[in-house]
Amino acid sequence: MKSALDGRKVTLHDMSLRDGMHAKREQISIEKMVEIATALDDANVPYLQVTHGAGLGGNSIQHGFALASNPEYIHAVASRMKKAVVSVLLIPGLGTMKELKEAHEAGARSVHVATHCTEADTSPQHIAYARELGFDTTGFLMMAHLNDAKGLAEQGKLMESYGAQTIYVTDSAGYMLGQDVTEAISRLRDVLNPETELGFHGHHNLGLGVSNSIAAIAAGANRIDASLAGLGAGAGNCPIEVLAAVLDRMGVETGVDLFKLMDAAEDIVVPMMDQIVRADREALTLGYAGVYSTFLLHAKRAAKRFGVPARDILVELGARKMIAGQEDMIIDTAMTMAKARGLLESVD
Amino acid sequence: MTKIKCALIGSGNIGTDLIYKLQRSPVLEPVWMVGIDPESEGLRRAADMGLKTTSEGVDGLLPHVKADGVQMAFDATSAYVHAENSRKLNELGVMMIDLTPAAIGPLCVPPVNLSSYAEGGVTNLNMISCAGQATIPIVNAVSRVQPVDYAEIVASLSSKSVGPGTRANLDEFTYTTSSAIEKIGGAKRGKALAIINPAEPPMIMRNTIYCQTAEAPDEAAIIASVLEMIGEVQKYVPGYRLVNGPTFDGTTVAVFMEVAGLGDYLPKYAGNLDIMTAAATRTAEMIAEKMIAGTFKLEAPEVLA
Numbered sequence: 001m002k003s004a005l006d007g008r009k010v011t012l013h014d015m016s017l018r019d020g021m022h023a024k025r026e027q028i029s030i031e032k033m034v035e036i037a038t039a040l041d042d043a044n045v046p047y048l049q050v051t052h053g054a055g056l057g058g059n060s061i062q063h064g065f066a067l068a069s070n071p072e073y074i075h076a077v078a079s080r081m082k083k084a085v086v087s088v089l090l091i092p093g094l095g096t097m098k099e100l101k102e103a104h105e106a107g108a109r110s111v112h113v114a115t116h117c118t119e120a121d122t123s124p125q126h127i128a129y130a131r132e133l134g135f136d137t138t139g140f141l142m143m144a145h146l147n148d149a150k151g152l153a154e155q156g157k158l159m160e161s162y163g164a165q166t167i168y169v170t171d172s173a174g175y176m177l178g179q180d181v182t183e184a185i186s187r188l189r190d191v192l193n194p195e196t197e198l199g200f201h202g203h204h205n206l207g208l209g210v211s212n213s214i215a216a217i218a219a220g221a222n223r224i225d226a227s228l229a230g231l232g233a234g235a236g237n238c239p240i241e242v243l244a245a246v247l248d249r250m251g252v253e254t255g256v257d258l259f260k261l262m263d264a265a266e267d268i269v270v271p272m273m274d275q276i277v278r279a280d281r282e283a284l285t286l287g288y289a290g291v292y293s294t295f296l297l298h299a300k301r302a303a304k305r306f307g308v309p310a311r312d313i314l315v316e317l318g319a320r321k322m323i324a325g326q327e328d329m330i331i332d333t334a335m336t337m338a339k340a341r342g343l344l345e346s347v348d
Numbered sequence: 349m350t351k352i353k354c355a356l357i358g359s360g361n362i363g364t365d366l367i368y369k370l371q372r373s374p375v376l377e378p379v380w381m382v383g384i385d386p387e388s389e390g391l392r393r394a395a396d397m398g399l400k401t402t403s404e405g406v407d408g409l410l411p412h413v414k415a416d417g418v419q420m421a422f423d424a425t426s427a428y429v430h431a432e433n434s435r436k437l438n439e440l441g442v443m444m445i446d447l448t449p450a451a452i453g454p455l456c457v458p459p460v461n462l463s464s465y466a467e468g469g470v471t472n473l474n475m476i477s478c479a480g481q482a483t484i485p486i487v488n489a490v491s492r493v494q495p496v497d498y499a500e501i502v503a504s505l506s507s508k509s510v511g512p513g514t515r516a517n518l519d520e521f522t523y524t525t526s527s528a529i530e531k532i533g534g535a536k537r538g539k540a541l542a543i544i545n546p547a548e549p550p551m552i553m554r555n556t557i558y559c560q561t562a563e564a565p566d567e568a569a570i571i572a573s574v575l576e577m578i579g580e581v582q583k584y585v586p587g588y589r590l591v592n593g594p595t596f597d598g599t600t601v602a603v604f605m606e607v608a609g610l611g612d613y614l615p616k617y618a619g620n621l622d623i624m625t626a627a628a629t630r631t632a633e634m635i636a637e638k639m640i641a642g643t644f645k646l647e648a649p650e651v652l653a
Binding site for chain 1: 507543591594
C-alpha cells in the first residue's frame with residue numbers, strides 16, 4: 001500500500017555540526033568537522049549547519065568557547081563541499097549583522113535567523129540583511145511549544161514580511177506532541193504565501209523526533225532538520241539516518257544515500273560522543289517539563305557544583321519559563337535552590 | 349529654592365516616567381514635553397501634569413527655550429533624530445541628557461564617572477542603555493580591584509518592557525553596550541547579550557555580569573567592592589538587588605542582579621526602563637546643583653561661519 005506521502009519531496013538539513021556542538025560542549029575540532037561534513041556531502045545531504053551551538057556570536061562565557069572561531073569552521077567546511085550548502089544560526093541579541101557578513105565571506109549561504117516563538121519582531125534587521133547578502137533565509141521560531149498555533153502563524157507571517165523564505169517550527173524543548181506539530185504547521189500553511197517553505201526542527205527528548213518530523217511533512221513542511229545519530233542538545237535532534245530510512249519506505253524523495261548516512265553515524269559520530277545522546281533521566285525531564293534542550297549539560301555541571309540534583313534544577317527552570325539563551329539563570333537557580341536547602345550561604 | 353527648568357523630548361514611556369522623577373527632584377523642574385503626535389496619550393498626560401506641550405517636535409520647542417528659561421533637555425526619541433535635536437538645543441545653551449543609543453556625547457554611568465563632569469566642559473551626556481546602566485557599575489567594581497581581561501553581561505528583559513525601537517535595532521543595543529563595558533566598565537574587551545522573555549506575569553529585569561580577571565581574583569576585595577557599588581546604585585535605584593554571587597570559578601567572577609523599578613509610570617518589572625530614567629535624573633541633578641552654584645560651564649557651542 002502506498003503511503004499518503006508517496007511522491008513528496010523533502011529537503012534534509014543536517015544539524016550535527018551546530019546543534020551537535022552543544023552535545024560536545026562546543027569542542028569539535030576543525031578536522032572532525034571537515035570529516036563529518038565531507039561524509040554528509042558525499043551522502044548528498046543538501047544543507048548542513050556549521051557554527052558554535054549558539055550560532056554566530058556564540059563564543060561567550062554564557063555559552064562556552066569553541067575550539068575555533070565561526071569563520072574558521074565555516075571556511076574550513078565550505079571550501080571542501082562539492083554540492084552541500086553551508087548554513088549558520090543567528091540569534092538576534094547574541095549574533096549581529098557584522099558576524100553574518102563574516103559568515104558570508106567565509107562561505108555560508110543559508111541562515112536560520114532564530115527568535116523566541118513570540119518575539120519575531122526582533123529579527124527584521126537581520127532577515128532583511130541576510131536576503132541582501134543573498135542568503136537562503138529561514139525564520140526559526142524557537143521553543144514553539146510556548147505559543148499556540150494561531151500565535152505561531154502570526155509570528156511566522158511577520159518573519160515572512162521581513163523577507164524570510166522559509167518558516168520553521170522549532171521544538172527546542174522536545175516537548176511537542178504530534179498533534180501540536182500538525183496544528184502549528186497547518187496553521188502556518190494557511191496564512192503564509194504559497195511560495196514560502198515550511199520547516200520543522202525537532203528534539204528527541206520524548207522519543208518523538210522522527211514521528212514529529214513525519215507529522216510536519218504530512219501537514220505541509222518540506223524542510224526538516226536532523227543530525228547524524230541525533231547528535232544535538234538534550235536527547236539530540238531527529239536522527240537523520242533513521243528519518244531517511246523512514247522517508248524512503250514512505251516513498252518520499254530526499255536524494256540522500258541512506259547507507260552512507262548510516263555509516264557516517266555509526267563509524268564517525270557515535271564513537272566521538274562524550275555521552276550517548278539519548279533520552280536519559282535529565283533529557284527526558286527537558287521534554288516532559290518543556291525546558292530548552294541546551295540547558296542539559298549546563299544543569300548537570302551546576303548540579304555537581306552546588307549539590308542540587310539536575311532534575312530539580314531543570315523542573316524549576318521550566319516553572320520559571322526560562323527560554324533559549326538564559327543559561328546564566330541555570331547557575332542562578334541552582335544557587336538560589338542551594339541556599340534554600342542550606343547548602344550555600346549569601347555574601348551579604 | 350531655584351530649580352533648573354527641563355524639557356522632555358519624546359512623549360513615550362520613558363519621557364512620561366521622567367516627569368514623575370523630575371517633579372520629585374529638589375533641583376529640577378519639568379516644564380516642556382515635546383512630541384510629534386497631537387493625539388498621543390503621552391502629550392495629554394504631560395499637559396494634565398502641568399507641562400507645556402508641543403506636537404511639532406524640537407522645532408516647536410526652540411522659540412520658547414529662552415523665554416521659559418529651559419537649561420536642560422532629556423532626549424528619549426531615537427538615535428536617528430538625536431544628533432539634530434542636540435545640535436539645535438546646544439546652540440541655545442541647553443545641556444542635553446541623551447537616553448537614545450546615539451552616543452554622540454561622553455558615556456555616563458553615575459556611580460562610575462558622573463563626578464568627572466562636575467566642572468562642565470560637556471554639552472551632551474549619553475546614558476548608554478538599560479543594560480549598560482545595570483551592569484557597568486559591577487564591571488567597574490571588579491576592574492577597580494584588579495585588571496579585567498574580559499567582561500560579558502547578559503540582560504534579560506520582560507517582553508512587555510521592550511519597545512519597538514529597541515526590537516528593531518537590537519544590534520545597536522549590542523554594540524553600544526559592549527563598547528561601554530570597555531570604556532566605562534574598564535574591561536579590556538566587552539560583550540553584551542540581550543534576552544527578551546515573554547513569561548507572564550512579566551519577569552523583573554535580570555542581569556548577569558561575568559568578569560574574567562587577568563590574575564587569580566582577590567575574592568574578599570571583589571566582594572567588598574561589589575557590595576559597596578551596589579549601595580551606590582541603590583541611592584537612585586532602590587530596587588537594584590544582588591540575587592546571587594559574587595561567585596568564583598577559576599578566574600571568572602559571576603554576579604547575578606535583579607532590577608525592580610520604582611513603579612512611577614512604568615510597572616515595577618520594567619526595571620530596565622526605570623534604571624535609565626533614574627540614572628538620567630541622577631545625572632541631571634548633579635549638573636543642576638552645579639549650575640545653581642554657578643560652577644558648571646557648558647562648553648561654548650561651536651560658532652558656524
